Amino acid sequence: MQSQHIERIVIVGGGTAGWIAAASMARLLGPSVNITLIESEAIGTVGVGEATIPQIRRLNGVLGLDENEFVKETSGTFKLGIEFNNWGHVGESYLHTFGDAGINLASLHFHHYWLRSQSEDPATSLWDYSLHHKAAYANKFGRLDRVGNTSMTGLAYAFHFDAGLYARYLRKHAESNGATRIEGKVVDVDLDAETGHIKSVSLEDGQVVTGDLFIDCSGFRGLLIGQALGVDYQDWSKWLPCDSAVAVGCESTQPLLPYTKATAHDAGWQWRIPLQHRTGNGHVFCEQFISEERATETLLANLDGAPMGDPKRLRFTTGRREKFWHKNCVSLGLASGFLEPLESTSIHLIQSNVSKLIELFPDKTFDAANEREYNRQVSHEYELIRDFLILHYHRTDREDSEFWRYCKHMSVPESLTEKMKLFASNGLLYKDAEDLFRESSWVQVMVGQGLVPKSFHAMANRVSSDQLSNFLGDVRKLIDRATNDLPQHQDFIDAHCKADLQ
Numbered sequence: 291m292q293s294q295h296i297e298r299i300v301i302v303g304g305g306t307a308g309w310i311a312a313a314s315m316a317r318l319l320g321p322s323v324n325i326t327l328i329e330s331e332a333i334g335t336v337g338v339g340e341a342t343i344p345q346i347r348r349l350n351g352v353l354g355l356d357e358n359e360f361v362k363e364t365s366g367t368f369k370l371g372i373e374f375n376n377w378g379h380v381g382e383s384y385l386h387t388f389g390d391a392g393i394n395l396a397s398l399h400f401h402h403y404w405l406r407s408q409s410e411d412p413a414t415s416l417w418d419y420s421l422h423h424k425a426a427y428a429n430k431f432g433r434l435d436r437v438g439n440t441s442m443t444g445l446a447y448a449f450h451f452d453a454g455l456y457a458r459y460l461r462k463h464a465e466s467n468g469a470t471r472i473e474g475k476v477v478d479v480d481l482d483a484e485t486g487h488i489k490s491v492s493l494e495d496g497q498v499v500t501g502d503l504f505i506d507c508s509g510f511r512g513l514l515i516g517q518a519l520g521v522d523y524q525d526w527s528k529w530l531p532c533d534s535a536v537a538v539g540c541e542s543t544q545p546l547l548p549y550t551k552a553t554a555h556d557a558g559w560q561w562r563i564p565l566q567h568r569t570g571n572g573h574v575f576c577e578q579f580i581s582e583e584r585a586t587e588t589l590l591a592n593l594d595g596a597p598m599g600d601p602k603r604l605r606f607t608t609g610r611r612e613k614f615w616h617k618n619c620v621s622l623g624l625a626s627g628f629l630e631p632l633e634s635t636s637i638h639l640i641q642s643n644v645s646k647l648i649e650l651f652p653d654k655t656f657d658a659a660n661e662r663e664y665n666r667q668v669s670h671e672y673e674l675i676r677d678f679l680i681l682h683y684h685r686t687d688r689e690d691s692e693f694w695r696y697c698k699h700m701s702v703p704e705s706l707t708e709k710m711k712l713f714a715s716n717g718l719l720y721k722d723a724e725d726l727f728r729e730s731s732w733v734q735v736m737v738g739q740g741l742v743p744k745s746f747h748a749m750a751n752r753v754s755s756d757q758l759s760n761f762l763g764d765v766r767k768l769i770d771r772a773t774n775d776l777p778q779h780q781d782f783i784d785a786h787c788k789a790d791l792q
């Protein structure tokens with residue numbers, strides 16, 4: 291029997307997407323597949339993408355990375371969540387943490403017990419029962435799997451890192467596992483006249499690179515999937531209207547915070563990402579409601595250290611490709627779609643899509659069933675994240691600018707409306723096994739943005755008032771004790787993963 295196995299994979303693009311794909315495939319597929327990555331230094335990368343979510347630790351595991359080395363090499367820091375300022379209401383803040391609040395009791399989610407307690411003790415917030423919240427605001431971090439010998443989980447965490455250093459670090463791993471890099475600019479794509487599959491790409495210097503499977507990691511331009519194969523783009527900007535960003539680094543300040551900040555402004559929001567050698571900042575905005583000049587002024591007026599260099603302008607359209615996989619081409623990263631960085635999901639989508647591709651790995655016959663299933667799974671994943679992002683804009687009391695009035699009154703996907711209605715009535719959550727965001731994330735963002743349920747689940751009444759008050763008191767004591775035992779974030783980094791900053 292003649293082998294139909296894919297032998298040559300060509301990746302176009304060497305940003306975060308290209309190098310995650312190369313490193314993962316080289317490691318998982320081994321030397322039987324030849325992996326070539328083409329990138330152009332003259333074109334460069336987007337270079338932002340500095341905040342992540344805890345799932346990145348799975349990718350590190352797959353790649354066999356040593357976590358301390360990884361943080362050191364990327365000048366990284368640890369992240370326990372995202373602080374949202376001025377979203378539901380100007381002057382209000384909440385932390386979307388990576389952990390659960392409290393402890394679930396008799397399989398009922400903790401927030402129902404907290405809701406019940408509100409009638410007697412309305413001053414306590416859900417976050418009074420969050421270990422992540424307590425640790426984050428004490429600037430503490432440590433690797434803690436479990437709180438003592440209780441059923442309370444410890445700290446779930448992710449990282450902030452320098453995107454340029456991250457690509458360089460992954461490149462080293464990909465090349466050590468056999469991937470080959472070609473420097474050059476792709477100027478032409480040759481399609482098979484009969485099948486429409488990509489046969490080869492040609493570089494400016496005349497080189498022709500042939501392959502069986504082509505991975506488009508060429509960024510927003512979508513060189514293969516869009517320009518060569520003509521796959522359309524679905525525009526979601528009516529729900530997520532921001533279309534621009536200005537980004538600039540600034541000098542670090544102390545203390546080193548173990549969380550990202552996302553601060554809403556009049557027509558968008560500003561991120562603050564602490565790294566070891568600088569702080570990353572950017573203002574994501576909608577040009578229909580604010581000029582680039584004013585957006586840049588707002589960014590610079592809200593830095594907490596001196597800016598390093600000139601602000602960089604980026605433009606995008608939120609949405610996704612109609613198909614992520616078409617014929618013998620799979621798009622990843624910005625070539626496949628864009629969801630704004632509010633919940634740091636883009637790098638996760640790259641890693642998750644690479645792992646789906648490996649699960650549904652085709653052979654040279656490119657059975658349409660593999661392509662269909664991949665496109666189904668990835669579309670659904672994008673839509674679930676989209677709804678979660680829209681929630682942040684739509685569930686707001688803000689009407690103080692044209693932008694916020696638009697967001698508050700816009701119509702949103704039915705799937706999100708149903709989730710909000712269900713939660714508003716009695717704190718119940720719509721569950722989808724494929725949703726990246728767990729119950730606890732939906733609860734934190736809904737409550738944090740001011741959507742507090744009218745009632746709670748009847749099971750929360752099983753315990754007496756005294757039992758409830760003892761239970762809540764015990765949770766708080768456990769959290770206080772666990773936080774006291776944690777080191778300062780800066781001390782943890784200095785002891786385990788301090789970057790070599792020249």
Ligand SMILES: Cc1cc2nc3c(=O)[nH]c(=O)nc-3n(C[C@H](O)[C@H](O)[C@H](O)COP(=O)(O)OP(=O)(O)OC[C@H]3O[C@@H](n4cnc5c(N)ncnc54)[C@H](O)[C@@H]3O)c2cc1C
Nearest residue numbers: 303304305306307335336339341476509623624631636637
């Ligand atoms: C404002 C902003 C903030 C973001 N923040 C975050 C965040 O905090 N967290 C997160 O997870 N994600 C974030 N993202 C998303 C993240 O930046 C991207 O998902 C990630 O960088 C992947 O980009 P990429 O590799 O797809 O594209 P790029 O970085 O654009 O890389 C494209 C590559 O293709 C190459 N290329 C293009 N054309 C050619 C050609 N003709 N020939 C040869 N090579 C070519 C380029 O040289 C480059 O190597 C953010 C994005 C933006 C816009």
